[in-house]
Amino acid sequence: MSDKHPPKHAAGEHSGKAHEATPAAEETAAVVSVDTAGGAMEPSAVPATAQSGQLPGGPDTLLRKIFTGSGMVSVLAVLLALVIGGLLIASTDKQVATTSTYLFARPSDFLSAVWNAATRSYIALFQGSVFNPRGNSVAAQFAPFMETLTIATPLITAGLGVALAFRAGLFNIGAQGQIIVAGILAAWVGFALHLPLGLHLLLVLVAGIIGGAFWGGLVGLLKARTGAHEVILTIMFNYIALYFLRYLLNTPAFQRPGETNPISPILDPTAVYPQIFGTQYRLHLGFLLAIAATVLVWWLLNRSTVGFEFRAVGANPKAAQTAGINVSRSTVLVMAIAGGLAGMSGVAQVAGTEKVLTDGVAATYGFDAITVALLGRSTPWGTFAAGLLFGAFRAGAVQMQIQTGTPIDIVLVVQSLIVLFIAAPPLVRAVFGLNPRRKKPARAAKSRQAATTGGAA
């Protein structure tokens, strides 16, 4: 299907890397992707594999461009989101509201109020996530950074799962469900079995990874065998996992003895991750494992045969098939590994921070992981960095809320804005005046195009 438009392909790929594409070319690429999606209706000898090439994960589609856009766009998107977030904070600030009533009589009051509201919040965000100069000891000063790393841990591993699947052309939104299933198994091993130190934790980790890998692999298997779309499958599997967890938490096997609340017993001390820098921080061994997982995924993608096959399938499943790659096997395998990575997040939750199983075990990490992978452009270290950034947002939001009364939701708004801007690279480039087409001599058709785009932006 996609080989009908080879030149446009090239243009599209190019546009992602060096900002050379005109909006016209980008539009054409989008049209092409619609074309190919329409083409998916054609009967094919290998439906399962053919589909993966033409649905959103396929080459040259908008989604692919979003996931692999330039690093510059990621950075600028974060900046822009922070600026807009600052304006939002200011707009809800009482001082700003009061001063705006006499804006013309004394505009300086208004402007300084806006500036104060935004900077106060962001300073609190920084103090809550990186370094707090008001802490009364060095340990207390660095406590926020430790908290950032703690929250980043499940984000990184789940983000890696999403990123890896995406590189193989699969849009995995099932991290949430995979974390839950992993959490169920890991927690059960943690509180129901009583084993010696070391072995117990190892078994908790293995149980969690297997749980996640099973839940992810099942999606891969269904897709490979039946051609069902992974987006639908993973969404449904998220619900199945959540309601299964809620059911389990209402059974005596998962409830605390003598309790009717849906909360599991506390995990054995032998089953939880040791805290790396002592008990004053929540930071646990899971963070080191997240670093190890990042290295592993990097190696897998860039140095191993399996990783090459994943990328080949992601780039063009038909060509990969022709080249002798077993696409079905790759689909199952990549989803299983992605699930296993998300499973590590589940373990980080039950054995790292929460130490119990509740129906909030996955928090929103499974969905945040998609944003993290998106911001990290689906590269292992990019995902790692994005995970740290989001960890910092989450950790800092607490301080921001306490010190300045800024609602914690503002952080969610900033996160959502980041996604929005990453999804619209031309918009971000236009805001920062980076669209190269302006420097080119204007032709009639192009200037018209620019005018419309400008109006839209």
Next chain:
Amino acid sequence: MAGLATVSASALLLTACGAPPEAGSTSSAGATDYTGCIVSDSGGFDDQSFNQSSYEGLKKAETDLGIKVNQVESKTNNDFEPNLRAMVTAGCDLTVTVGFLLRDATKAQAEANPDSHFAIVDSGYETPIANVKPIIYDTAQAAFLAGYLAAGTTKTGTVATFGGMNIPTVTIFMDGYADGVKYYNEQKGKDVKLLGWNKDAQDGTFTGDFEKQDVGKQVTQNFLDQGADIVMPVAGPVGKGAGAALKDAKAAGKDVKLIWVDSDGYLTAPDYKDIMLSSVMKQMGDAVENVVKEDKEGNFDNTPYVGTLANDGVQLAPFHDLESQVPAELKSELEQIKKDIVDGKLKVESKASPKA
């Protein structure tokens, strides 16, 4: 479009023309340095349920007692520990935590900071902790009255209830409601049917969360189709879905009624005033304010506060607009039942009742 922009721009200009205040005028209100703090669960302070009521109680203490208030919302279960820790570091004298999910985190912080005081809403500990005061409610008592009221008011002989999730703080309402209906049947030799909850099996109809109002509407619609005319949703904001379904039914000419929970729905969900029969209230705000007051006066203790009909911690709300639809005889019977429960002549028991 342009006209709209002009209008809003000129509105902005008009409001921006006020006079600036005199420089150097700062307001000082706080006469005490006592700080009361609150940490929500993931519902947030606008959950129209226990987070909101507890928060309002603390805010009331702020105005009435002149204390400082510090609040922080938890978005996920992961936030509990850092939030609580931050509150203790921020110098809170008393920290109120809301919900059983915060129990472990509260216990850990309380034990690590024996000089700080805590109060936990809707949860308790088997072994009391010296510096944590549980605030719990025997809601079944008030729900019993609601069940009796519903059974005595129904025209179709069928009443219904549903919950958000099958957890004790929800099912305690449903247990009391079921018992109230049963008691009415026993007293009057009637056979009013209850849909949505089976006390013996401890199972019934649940919407699955406290968010999806459309599910609440659907469930209520099902109850109406099965002949129910009074519904008590125990699902926080999902109750609005029930209200919507009942309003539709009323518009179609059916005589239907709604029983609200937690707060007086006539005041907190005024959209459904015309079908609001009554509400099963948990006076969490008052309890929180009282605990703050006691602690401020140096009278903190860790004996659980148990809200009952006797201490007005739980109540049946007034009938407001539907006053005329409740027969005087039924009203006096309800008064009598309330008295019997307070005196201990009538025992209302639920698996979820606080054991104190």
